[in-house]
Amino acid sequence: MKFLSVLAGASAMIASALAADYSIVHAGRLLAEPGKAVLTERSIIIEDGKITGVLAGYVDAASTGATPDDNVALYDLKDYFVMPGFIDSHVHLTSELGPRAKLSVVERSDADVAVIAAGFAKKTLLAGFTTVRDVGASGDDAVFALRDGIERGDVIGPRVFASGHTISPTGGHGQRHGYRGDVFDVIQSTGVCDGAAECRKAVRDQVRRTADHIKLVSTGGVLSETAAGTGQQFFDDELKAIMDTSHALGRKVTAHAHGADGINAALRAGVDSIEHGTFSDAESFRLFKRYDAYLVPTILAGVTVAEIANDPNSFFPPPIRKKAKQVGPQILDMARRAHAGGVKIAFGTDSGVSRHGDNAREFALLVDAGMTPMEAISSATIVGAAHLGQSDLIGVIAVGKSGDLVAVGGDPLTDITELENIDFVMKEGVAYKAP
Numbered sequence: 001m002k003f004l005s006v007l008a009g010a011s012a013m014i015a016s017a018l019a020a021d022y023s024i025v026h027a028g029r030l031l032a033e034p035g036k037a038v039l040t041e042r043s044i045i046i047e048d049g050k051i052t053g054v055l056a057g058y059v060d061a062a063s064t065g066a067t068p069d070d071n072v073a074l075y076d077l078k079d080y081f082v083m084p085g086f087i088d089s090h091v092h093l094t095s096e097l098g099p100r101a102k103l104s105v106v107e108r109s110d111a112d113v114a115v116i117a118a119g120f121a122k123k124t125l126l127a128g129f130t131t132v133r134d135v136g137a138s139g140d141d142a143v144f145a146l147r148d149g150i151e152r153g154d155v156i157g158p159r160v161f162a163s164g165h166t167i168s169p170t171g172g173h174g175q176r177h178g179y180r181g182d183v184f185d186v187i188q189s190t191g192v193c194d195g196a197a198e199c200r201k202a203v204r205d206q207v208r209r210t211a212d213h214i215k216l217v218s219t220g221g222v223l224s225e226t227a228a229g230t231g232q233q234f235f236d237d238e239l240k241a242i243m244d245t246s247h248a249l250g251r252k253v254t255a256h257a258h259g260a261d262g263i264n265a266a267l268r269a270g271v272d273s274i275e276h277g278t279f280s281d282a283e284s285f286r287l288f289k290r291y292d293a294y295l296v297p298t299i300l301a302g303v304t305v306a307e308i309a310n311d312p313n314s315f316f317p318p319p320i321r322k323k324a325k326q327v328g329p330q331i332l333d334m335a336r337r338a339h340a341g342g343v344k345i346a347f348g349t350d351s352g353v354s355r356h357g358d359n360a361r362e363f364a365l366l367v368d369a370g371m372t373p374m375e376a377i378s379s380a381t382i383v384g385a386a387h388l389g390q391s392d393l394i395g396v397i398a399v400g401k402s403g404d405l406v407a408v409g410g411d412p413l414t415d416i417t418e419l420e421n422i423d424f425v426m427k428e429g430v431a432y433k434a435p
């Protein structure tokens, strides 16, 4: 058999790894299943993108079952801490907040959006996030093209689960705001609905467009340029129509929600998860547990919008600035109460509000909110996988799972900020970054 030389530098790494039939990772420390003990001196064998062995000691190529004609890539991570690839359950790969974001809506074609999103996807993967859930896309079909291009191997990025356009009522947080009427008529995306019948149709339309899950806005939001507050926006019959239609079509539903009224209404209507959850009250936490729903707090988004709003030269217009100052500082404290109250928390950043590639900043914020480093890592791996209904594929390092691994030189269980500088990234057995 031929040993491929594993060189420093991403392009050499990608070329060598793509050519390998088998990969062996020698892991000095291995957190195979977050929540359980860290193992030492293990070998992970990956064949055709799937993990086929997690063995004690540092094994050689003969242990892989490789034939003399097979290429075997060996990754020496004896001085590293190896974990399952991370899952970010709340990103927006087709956009990034900034002073020109509003204008870009009328400047960029859908092709531009897709190419720009490919750049964001690569940054996200190289930060250690091998799976993302995109919960609301700009452009038309760009996010689906990106998802499919990554799956084919044409584009470098994380595995993507995408909702397409957000389901929103007229004038709601998911609709565009702050444009001239005739411009608005041209740029308005699909997904806007009023009344149960239209909302069923809106869900069906996103599923026809190949959405993996459905995202709705249950309440107002910070970054819509409208002084409409952060309270409930869909009525209960509309929420129920969206849930029932989505679930009948085999799609989970997640609700953007800040105000307690909209959080609680969405939970009662059967939503699978809540994004942000800013003004959750005791009743909200009771409902989360009763309905076994997940919270994706996106603390980083709260920190980011508060920073921009408090900048004297803020590019936020007045309605957004006001909401950002109200919502931003609340999320960390809410996440602390939710965690203490036993609510299941899945890791999510709202990247696109914060910069793509900075996703790992959320880890330290989750620890600030009372999680142990192990719990924070679990929220981005084993819990995130369960939240997405993908536990068969991702979330742990075990035989049969996808070869999605990340590693750092330090010990993230003593310093969680180690995860902000990932040294090794492998997705489906292909290494995209190595020490």
Ligand SMILES: [Zn+2]
Binding pocket: 090, 091, 092, 135, 136, 350
């Ligand atoms: Zn978001």
